[in-house]
Amino acid sequence: MARKHPDWKPDLLRMHREEIGLTLEDTGEKLREIAERHGFNIAANFQTIWGHEKGSVYPGPHYRRAYCRLYRRNEAQLGFRKALPGEDAPVESVPAPTSAERKLPDQPDAVRQALSSIREGTDDVDSEALRNRVVDAWRRHTAGGSVDGPTVVLVGGFAGSGKSEFAKFLGGLTGWPILDKDSLTRPLVDQLLIALGGEAHDRSSELYREKVRPLEYRCLMEAAWDNVDCGISTILDAPFISEFSQAEWMQRFQNRCRSKRVSVATIWVECDPESMREYIEFRGAARDAWKMEAWDEYVAGLDLKMRPQGPHFVVDNRLGAAVALVDEARDVLSGGGL
Structure with a gap:
């Protein structure tokens, strides 16, 4: 349209x-x-x-x-x-x-500018501390060193919000592996839905929400714990809509990480509906067919004021602003120019 x-x-x-x-x-x-x-x-x-x-x-x-x-x-x-x-x-x-005047900024400045879109979502988190942690990991990564003490970063947001783009940027900076829910589970989920009598690309039915979705996130989290147990910092890329909405789930996650001496950063990527629709249309994924066919109904079901329960950060990607900073930082790091 x-x-x-x-x-x-x-x-x-x-x-x-x-x-x-x-x-x-x-x-x-x-x-x-x-x-x-x-x-x-x-x-x-x-x-x-x-x-x-x-x-x-x-x-x-x-x-x-x-x-x-x-x-x-x-x-x-x-x-x-x-x-x-x-x-x-x-x-x-x-x-x-x-x-x-058009020359690219220094690499550390570009990285920090791209990370400046991360701001505190609650008073009990420190965005500057998170930025320093990521910058330190980037410096150690590019110097061939390693980071002591693993970190788990949860990057969530609605479909088309830019969360995957931001997660990839963090992964490229730090060298931390990215666990993308769809990449890990989509082939199995599609076949499981068919086996249960549903449609392969269904992501909106009760069958998916009650029988399949919990298994998706269980696979994602188990893979994350395997990395953490080996002392490997990890970035998780998934919507996390239900999980971030549950104070109990968030507290259990925080407690488990604390018991393993793991640092946690929960990031919510916010975006406006028009930009989300554009990106969903652009990627043309089969799993988004229902969203496009019933866009008004889909958007009406989104809580655009939603924020994760407990300590968290927010990245403002309305109108693609945060992703634009990411693009500039990538250009600087790659030495790209006119």
Whole structure:
């Protein structure tokens, strides 16, 4: 379903392209290089870029992320949307920074900037301490060292919120393994649903919720405990909707980690419904078919104000803001440039 973008200012793309002296063909080549570096799914050519600049085709999420990397601007500055609180707004009349001003920041600064989207969700957690832990792990990882004392990071959020992207970023920084629920269990879950008389990609029925889902999370957690018992820090990537909503489950998890002398960080990735829908549509997964067919019903069932019970952190990925910082940090760490 086509959706309007009332805040979109496509002419800003052309302005930024011309200010750094790129042709449409040059821009396509650089966008393809960025896509290869970041794993974006785009095939940029001058016709597509022309359509974006003329306003006839609104760029998809991977195109917008690639444009942000190319022009060193966030989505608001490139005119794709309004600015979030604290973001820089579009610049339409002031000349763009010179090439010297466009250079990438230092690696530690870029990492910290990307991690700055982690903020305290409750008063009993310390986001600066978590950022320092991750930065320390990154430094030790890149230096070939190891981290003493394992850490378990739970990264949760609604479908399409950007939790997997953020979990992968943390894993790439620290070298900690990522346990993704879907990657670990999807083939078995699909076949189990069929064996029980359901449909392979069903994730909304009572059959799935009562008979299958508990086994999914049990597999995920057992794999995590195997790592922890070996002293290996681990990142868990899953929605955790039911688990984070239960104070008892959260307390049991905290107690078990404490008994093993394991540090815990619970991160909730928040996002707006429109952005979640766009990312769900973009990935085109069969398990999301019901969500797309009954979007209004699905969204009505989400508690968008939900936060995990107990100590936790929050990453604000509304309008893709946190993922944009992650992209910049990846560019800096890879040495990517114009």
